[in-house]
Amino acid sequence: MISRSNRYERWDGSQEPLGRDAEDLFDRLAEDLFQGGDFDYALHRLMSRGWRDRQGHKLPGFEEMLERLRQKRLQQLKRYNLNDVFGNIREKLNDILRRERQGINDRLEQAPESAEEEAAGTRPPAGRRGRHHPSAQRLRVHG
16 A cells, blocks of 8 residues: 655645646646547546656556456456356365266165075075175174
8 A cells, every 4th residue: 555645835836736646637727629629539538548747757547557457357267267166076076976976876786686695595685685795793792
């Protein structure tokens, strides 16, 4: 943040109330008026295109300021690219969906085998599997 100090003095008539920049501005307006004769057009052109003061400093107009804003906006969009953020989220969601679908497919492939084992009597029905499983028996013995 730029801090600017102001100095206040008692008015003695020697001060320039509007400063040099204002004089430069009015000189530029006067030039445009003498060339075209339309004050509104001269003011519009001055504000749109900007001007140079007596020291040669370029004072930007609206067009240049808008261009600076556009450039700044593009920089910010590149810096904080929401497409990348959403792309990462999309990749993670697709990975989750892929794993879930793979898990469902694995279960579906195992389901017919389990049904055949139950029908053949080599595997206990689904509701009684836990009691007959060897690891479940070990837990009961040690528990």
